[in-house]
Amino acid sequence: MALDAARKIVLEKGLSGLTTRGIAKEIGYTVGSLYQVFDNVDQLIEQLNIETIDHVRSMCDQLDLDDDAADSLRKLSHLYIHFTQENPQLWDAVIDHKLPTGYRRQDAYFDSVGKLVGVVEKAIASFFKADELASRNLDANLLWASLYGITALATAGRLARHETTLSLIDRLIETYIAAKTHDELTSKSDR
Amino acid sequence: MALDAARKIVLEKGLSGLTTRGIAKEIGYTVGSLYQVFDNVDQLIEQLNIETIDHVRSMCDQLDLDDDAADSLRKLSHLYIHFTQENPQLWDAVIDHKLPTGYRRQDAYFDSVGKLVGVVEKAIASFFKADELASRNLDANLLWASLYGITALATAGRLARHETTLSLIDRLIETYIAAKTHDELTSKSDR
């Protein structure tokens, strides 16, 4: 209940509009009851974000990523762009949420993004030999981090007018493909 | 005065430990006086971050980036890594600071990062022909965004154990260099 209410509020007013009292009112309870289920509001938000990430990954899983890596990457990036444009507030919550200093994220969060990165790993598999697992994982994480950076800058209003989110993502994908297609030095981290 | 006090507090306790009352106490004034100088605390933080970015850029300017682009990029990334490791709290403030929804960043902020991106543009200049200004700028922004993403994930505790910040940054630079060195398709955006 609380998570559904939180999702509804985030979709309407964004993460900054999400408040414990707001969630409580939405589900017809008072704030105290929330703390019987969640330790604090950050844990609740993290749970919501995990569900969002899982949802994106499940959409990725339905994609057909059997052909070559370049096309797979393009498909993935298009799916990502599409989702973030359809549910901007929801994805912004994933991007924006920060824990108070000293807190460690739940294992479930790392599992969730780990699976999402796993999708990328699968997509770029044909760029690597069978024994290059480490560098394949590193590249997938690099792509994820770069995508995250572009999106974070965009949602934070930190991109100037000329640089658009789409052109940056496109460039990221094409640059990576270019690096991998004619590529002799595959990876240092595996040797 | 207020900015120096804010910088000191950020260095000691991080951005989340920065408070209007804390700044006021540090400079021996009361909160009200701060609002005679700044419209709000976000503007103050943005000012502080602008100074930080300008400082990094001035360090970059002292670098010798005359040789080839690959080495220049490596030098720049090492400088970046060095600075963020020496002043983690200060750089985290740049990464973490978000404005309330609806607010637009000051022009001075865009100027500041624009100049920093300009350093990157200069570093990668030898990868481009004279008329490829647009794609050169796009690439510089992409590198900045990717670097931002890696750092943001790291400082937010969103990287799993195996992926280290350094290895990701290294990989980013080397991947980009690889894409540009043996590269027939320079850019679509210029043609």
Next chain:
DNA sequence: TGATATATTGAACATCGTTTGATTTCAAGG
């Protein structure tokens, strides 16, 4: 039914950014 555990409440607390009216400071003019 009565006792025990669980759920829920409502009010309070601490902290935050921000506002505002009173008060002090201070330099310029008579």
Next chain:
DNA sequence: CCTTGAAATCAAACGATGTTCAATATATCA
């Protein structure tokens, strides 16, 4: 030197936030 008006500064308050906790209601079960 005194007055006056503007600017700087203060102290207190406001509203919103996340969180806590004793009191109350509800449910469970012997």
